Amino acid sequence: MQQRWADRDEVDVYLGVGANEGDREAAIRTAIAALAVTPGIAVVRVSRLRETEPVGGPPQGRYLNGAVHLRTALAPHALLELCKALERAAGRRFDGVRNGPRPLDLDLLLYGDRELDTRDLTLPHPRLAEREFVLAPLRDLGVDVAVIPRPVAGPRVFEEPDAFAAWCDARRRGGCELGLVPTMGALHDGHASLMRRARAECERVAVTIFVNPLQFGAHEDLDRYPRTFAADLELCRQAGVDAVFAPRVDAMYPPGFCSRVAVGREAETMEGADRPGHFAGVATVVARLWSLARPDRSYYGRKDAQQVAVLRRLQRDLGLSGALVECGIVREPDGLAMSSRNRYLAPADRRAATVLHRSLRAARDAFAGGQHDRDALLAVARAVLDAEPRGRLDYLELRDEGDLAPLPAGRVPRGRMLCAVRFGEPPTRLLDNLSLRGADEEEPW
């Protein structure tokens, strides 16, 4: 909750000042003079100005750099707006060129000991510690630069739901759009593609890593489901993820937990028939994660197409999250859809497992060749699956491309073929699906 103005005490604020165009010193001195007469701001002290080389950006002249110590009760964003007004008054244009030349550059470096992470302002300044041209003037002003909090390298990791919810809430209140990538860990490049897309589309990205017991049946692979937390965290770091939420089971489901979220039709067949209770478990954990994070967008892989249909239904019915983004399947070079469960496969099964993709592709090719009859297309895929003795078919279905509703027999104008096949003992179930109109399939990020 923001603080009421009248409650706020004056704080010590440090501002970076710089210029590398026109009369640099005059621009800096004029801005400082303007700050000194601004209501609510007292200029305490100004550092020595130094000549420094530009960092990044196009070829440009040397900078004159310094820092100013202010006392003020004006909020950080009010100061930011005043700085922008001074930059504009000095003739600066906001033309989108990063690190380009500028007649005046003002940066909020420190606002008391306040830490802030909003869309347009992060405090302490995130690149402060890397910049000697900022640190030197701060030392002039008597700031102990060694005690300034450094930005954390890699994602912030949360175990406690409340702390994660508070982190998300603070970013949302700071105007950031938040992307959420829920996972069960054992991350692979399929997950990474979700993170890359979230990174491109959202100002802050959170990944959740939680092997959700509610979505595993009594005889399923909960205990042997792969846990690779250190590698997962490194993958998140490389994908530029801001926060990882990895709760313990008893934090997600405290003693006495007994609520369930369930959807109807979308959850009833295919995976829902093979794995009773699975989608209620998925819907319950996702509802809980959405409630905690309240993302603007959340990202799911199309490999679990029915899960996406279930969550889309949940999102429509209960309105729990922002947009749900369905992302293309990432495949191994031989076509096998990436899955955390692929690592269970014995080498011979791993080779045989390409049969899922091969069978779907055979149906897609037949469709492209003019075969549009539902049962004939299913027979084409089935023939490929039957030719692989190591796989035991759970289901093969041709469904509506959007909501995965069953299609009537006869001619189909479009559709998505889905299958589940078991390999080995204990069985490893693999899923795959493909649009009959393969060209419509979105490329993964």
Place this chain on the structure above:
Amino acid sequence: MQQRWADRDEVDVYLGVGANEGDREAAIRTAIAALAVTPGIAVVRVSRLRETEPVGGPPQGRYLNGAVHLRTALAPHALLELCKALERAAGRRFDGVRNGPRPLDLDLLLYGDRELDTRDLTLPHPRLAEREFVLAPLRDLGVDVAVIPRPVAGPRVFEEPDAFAAWCDARRRGGCELGLVPTMGALHDGHASLMRRARAECERVAVTIFVNPLQFGAHEDLDRYPRTFAADLELCRQAGVDAVFAPRVDAMYPPGFCSRVAVGREAETMEGADRPGHFAGVATVVARLWSLARPDRSYYGRKDAQQVAVLRRLQRDLGLSGALVECGIVREPDGLAMSSRNRYLAPADRRAATVLHRSLRAARDAFAGGQHDRDALLAVARAVLDAEPRGRLDYLELRDEGDLAPLPAGRVPRGRMLCAVRFGEPPTRLLDNLSLRGADEEEPW
């Protein structure tokens, strides 16, 4: 989503200026001069200053009042902070006295055509239209005061879930704590007490009015449930409610809606046994309302004690809302708990219906008199109920005061007695409950 500064155009802003202490004109002229040299602000024109009588507050001197026309791209809250700084510089103390005397008073009246409703700033100024001492200087400055949007009298009414969610979101982002009072309409003073408490504890209050078909059984009173929307709206207006959300059924549950939220243990007995599916219907609609409104606090009456236990479980398990506030029962003068269903009762049944409260009070009196045996206390209440032939008992239970878990036979240190009784044909079911430690029962607001 807030607008990035660099995208924002300069707007015409009108500021009210006033003073009734010290050298009033000097204070006003000094503040205007300070605004004129503030980065990012241009003073366009200043109105004539007028002598006016103070409005409200303690006895005090006459005001000098005027208005200033500014051009600026500074955000409304940045301007607000600058105004506070100027007031403070003029010697004003923020001592909490409303409408007290002041050496300088600056009010943001208009910020372009922007409408804004945040915790500390509402635009246009909410009392602008009532104040001739503000309107006259605005006319000096050429503002057509007739076209300024007037604050709506009474609550804003929403039918569309998205519009209601957007209203709630904007208030939350503006720093307001939001209180939610979910109802099925047919409002009475029990509901009003929830609204009064929400009004006292939250900066904005929203009431929802929705007769939720999901929580009615096939043979229950959905069709004849009382609908009194005009009177409900008037009650909300008198309680100072800011928004009323009254959706149509097909907006809450569009075609294809099939998701359900359900809780376990708390929903299983008493009302849950008598009304199968009732609490899943309640949990589903409340989850949907919480998701839309995302309140900081939501308010429920203790008359429906089991419903409160169910929602508390839902809130704990899924973490969908902020705090859940349970409010004391409001009773008619003869002790009958207020309920929308009381209006169904024939006069003789209405008189007989006091038996619920009388039976619970008899048990409480016995407890106060030293009878602490569970079954003996139940027998005391049962005897009173049995003496009233017009009522047919559905259940009478002595439960844990907090989570309503069953209590073992024998001595009970505390507890809550709950009952449901039917009257007439078609039957009207009435509920009531009372703590054995009556003095602990919180008074309704």
